[in-house]
Amino acid sequence: MEADLERWLKEQQITEVECVVSDLTGIARGKISPVDKFIAEKGMRLPESILLQTVTGDYVEDDIYYALLNPADIDFICKPDPNAAYLLPWTLEKTALVIHDTYDRSGNPIQLSPRNVLKRVLSLYAEKGWQPIVAPEMEFYLTSRTTDYDMPLKPPIGRSGRPETGRQSFSIEAANEYDPLFEDMYDWCEMQGLEIDTLIHEEGTAQMEINFLHGDPLTVADQVFVFKRTLREAALKHNVIATFMAKPVTNEPGSAMHLHQSVVDTHSGRNVFSTVDGEQSELFLNHIAGLQTYIPSLIPLLAPNVNSFRRFLPDTSAPVNVEWGLENRTCGLRVPESSAQNRRVENRLAGADANVYLAIAASLLSGYIGMIEGIAPNPPVEGRAYERRNLRLPLTLEAATEQMEQCPTMRRYLGDLFIDGYIATRRAEMENFKRVISSWEREFLLLTV
Structure with a gap:
């Protein structure tokens, strides 16, 4: 090679x-x-x-x-x-x-290497004769360039000479406003061999989503790692910014990295989430139960920054739960309608700001443990799951790191060195964040307290 x-x-x-x-x-x-x-x-x-x-x-x-x-x-x-x-x-x-x-x-x-963490999780599947398949959906915002970090971000000027206003979900014309940028992005991705699929306009103002084709998790993670830089470079060429921050704009939806995942038998190529009759298998239910059980202890890998948890504030479009349901986007774990061979679960909790290697590793590891332990999931949800509280996740990075630190199962699978090192970097960032005086404090406290 x-x-x-x-x-x-x-x-x-x-x-x-x-x-x-x-x-x-x-x-x-x-x-x-x-x-x-x-x-x-x-x-x-x-x-x-x-x-x-x-x-x-x-x-x-x-x-x-x-x-x-x-x-x-x-x-x-x-x-x-x-x-x-x-x-x-x-x-x-x-x-x-x-x-x-x-x-x-x-x-x-090296245990602290994110790529090695993912390879470690994939080796667990390989030992069982399983091959995970993943397909990420990457959300991001386009914004005007700025050098004043205290000023809110603004949508960029499009081909029409006007900035986008309002919500434009799935609007073709709104996405076309940035055609020159996206044409470069697609051309560059093709030259790089990045297997991106559809582009859609998301709910937020100048918020977009790129879907990746399903494939081997390590290969896909490498491609997402490269893609984020490729998109940022294409945006800079056109004098705008592309950001994968989880919540870059006040009162706008956050940006997620939705992870579609399934598991096939390496010998037969059959999706183990389906029975030979095409029904959902016990392994499928076990996998979902593993996600429900262990994602709460791995949230720092899916929401790694202080800003990440702004996606989880009330009245946002992000599901703050590990409920599951068929075609239910209010659940953290959505099961899209599909054929038996394509049966999968979509983890909707990861932020676009997450390290792609660690986010995929966390999601696959949780499902793997459920399959190994034979855990049964909660019943699927019909209707809105936003208000569910019984499976609510930690809502601050402090609470999330503490829960991860105290989980013996994660230490057994990922090792003390990685757990302690990763948590230490999150806490160092939190300490750094707390030293910064925000514009909110100056606006509301300067002359009132």
Whole structure:
């Protein structure tokens, strides 16, 4: 496979290679290397500390840092995955991005690596002769460019010369306002081999959604990881911003990453969520029960930031529950109508801001445990599930991290190092957030208290 990657780089006349790994937030960290050096070295080294960086670039507290990592701040080893190489069509030099896997000096996968976390979950399925299939739906907003972080975001100017106003769900004309941007996006995705499908206008003002074709979870996660940057680059080319923040605009719907997931038997190719008669199987119900039971303890992987929980405020369109129902979008777990072979469940809880590797890992792991333990789900919901309280989720990042920290099942499957490291980065970000004085405080407290 290394020879295939080297041949591909030469065929594409690549001169530079971006060697990257995903940190816990989902930020691409790595090095830019001349192609000849990349081919000669067949990998790179990066300091362990990058996996305990927060979104602000800060690190976790020293006592936690040194308890989890070598105090000498040693390097880990990164090896390129030949199946995860992508062109970067917007660069001046012919450039490729290659996603790397991470190992310690003994050849063991780094536990804090989000990509390794997903691979660990997929290995559990493989041991049972199962292959998960996923298809994400990525929501995002387009906004005008701004440098004043205290000012609310505004919708961008479209082809008509006017900004969008009001709610335009599924409007073709509203989506057409940004055709030049989306044409570049589709062209670039095709060049990269990203298997995106439909584009729709979502409920919010200048809010859109791109659907990915179903496929292998690791491959799909890599593609979403690359797509988010591709879309942002296409937007910048057209002088607008594309954001995957969970709740970027006050009084507008949040942006989700809906995850459709099913499981097939690796030998027969049959969907194990359906019986031979085409009915829903016990494994299907077990999978849903696992999602209901364990998602509440993994919410920090689906809603990783302080802003993430603004999606879950009252009177929003996001379901704040782990109820399930047939074609019921008010449930956190929706079962779309489909053929027996395509039977699946849609996890509607993850935010668009989540690290895609960790969100898919969390969702698949929850369903897997349900299948292994043979758990039975609650009865499906008919009608509105928004007001359901018996399966309500933690509504703050503080409560969510505490619940994740205290879950022995997650520690058994994901390991203490990952759980403690991930929670430490969330708490460091919360501390950083609390130091910022908001415009709300200045507006309502400055002259009144």
